Structure formats: structure tokens, C-alpha cells
Amino acid sequence: MHGVFDIVGPVMIGPSSSHTAGAVRLGLMARKILGEPAVRADINLHGSFAQTYRGHGTDKALIAGILGFAPDDERIREALQLAEEKGLSYRF
Secondary structure, eight states, X not given: OOOGGGGXXXXXXXXXXXXXXXXXXXXXXXXXXXXXXXXXXXXXXXXHHHHHTXXXXXXXXXXXXXXXXXXXXXXXXXXXXXXXXXXOEEEO
16 A cells, blocks of 8 residues: 655655666566566666666666566565576576
8 A cells, every 4th residue: 555655756666766666667568568478588778777777776677577576576676586586588
């Protein structure tokens, strides 16, 4: 359940709403378009995502979305490891 402070920003894991919550949503969109669990992801980043994706957790967030995690899922922090365990190969 969300509260009054959700108006200020999204309920999410990570340091940045655009680099984490937004990236999770992009991953979720890719998963939805694919229509089935992904087995491989080749991800090309541009702009600020390309410059700071490791430091801001964008890499973890994109993979988390592809795995089907929500922006407030605490497993985002371990998404890269979980991807390997689930057989999802990825490349940035």
C-alpha cells in the first residue's frame, strides 16, 4: 500500500527514479513485448544511461525489469546474479 509521500516520487529501490525505477519499467516493457521469459538480452545504452549505468544501478534495474520485478522489489540489488541463476544471459 502506498502513502501520501508517494506523490513526491515513485516507490522504488535505488538511488535515482530515472536510472532505477524508469529502467525497471523499460525492462518490464521489453518483457511484455516479448511475451515470454527472455533467455538473452543485448542492451545498448545511450546518453546518461551509457555514462552512469553501473554507478546508478541502471544495469541491475533493466535486468530486473526483464526478469519481471517491480520498481520497489528489493531483489533489484541482486538482479544480475539472479539473471544468471535463471538462465538469462545479458550484455551491455
